[in-house]
Amino acid sequence: xxxxxxxxxxxxxxxxxxxxxxxxxxxxxxxxxxxxxxxxxxxxxxxxxxxxxxxxxxxxxxxxxxxxxxxxxxxxxxxxxxxxxxxxxxxxxxxxxxxxxxxxxxxxxxxxxxxxxxxxxxx
Numbered sequence: 001x002x003x004x005x006x007x008x009x010x011x012x013x014x015x016x017x018x019x020x021x022x023x024x025x026x027x028x029x030x031x032x033x034x035x036x037x038x039x040x041x042x043x044x045x046x047x048x049x050x051x052x053x054x055x056x057x058x059x060x061x062x063x064x065x066x067x068x069x070x071x072x073x074x075x076x077x078x079x080x081x082x083x084x085x086x087x088x089x090x091x092x093x094x095x096x097x098x099x100x101x102x103x104x105x106x107x108x109x110x111x112x113x114x115x116x117x118x119x120x121x122x123x
Contacts, residue, residue, distance in 0.1 A: 002026035002112050004095050009117030012085055016121070020080040022095030022114060030073040033098035035110060036080045038091035038119075045094065049080065050103030058103055063089075085121045092116040 008020040022034070035050035049059045049069040057069050068081040078095055096110035104110075 002097075004097060004112055004114035006093060006095050006114045006117040009093060009119045011120045011122065013122050014086060016085050017081070017083045018085065018119060020082065020093055020095075020117060020119075022078040022080075024076045024078075024097065024112075028073070028076055029097045030076075031101055033101055033103040033109075034071060034078045035096045035098065035103060036069060036078075036093055037096060037107065038089075038093045039116075040088075040091040043091075045107060047105040047107075048093070050098075050105070051078065052103045053101035056103070058105070060105075082119070085119075087121050087123045090119060090121050092118050 003025045005023045031053050033052045036048040037045050038048050039045040047060050051057050051069045051071050066084045071078045094116045095114045097112040099111045
């Protein structure tokens with residue numbers, strides 16, 4: 001059974017940092033793109049960042065320069081380093097594994113999803 005498990009969320013003050021992890025089990029994703037999405041209360045789930053199988057990355061404009069996506073294929077784990085956090089970053093963050101090796105901003109390009117981890121940034 002394939003599972004993605006996020007961890008590392010929590011409560012942080014404006015300007016602080018958090019590092020999210022996404023551990024995959026049940027199969028390896030070294031040849032698949034992976035991504036982070038987030039969903040704030042009352043809003044649609046939105047794209048945050050993606051990393052392709054060749055480790056190229058792409059970010060939403062709102063997080064570019066503050067967030068860094070990375071992966072460790074030996075651990076079958078993906079990360080999201082979040083710096084300079086703002087209250088508008090508050091959301092449930094989800095990791096996803098793609099159907100192909102190239103990343104996408106579209107949710108329907110991702111086959112597996114985690115349960116999410118809450119990130120709350122206080123002002």
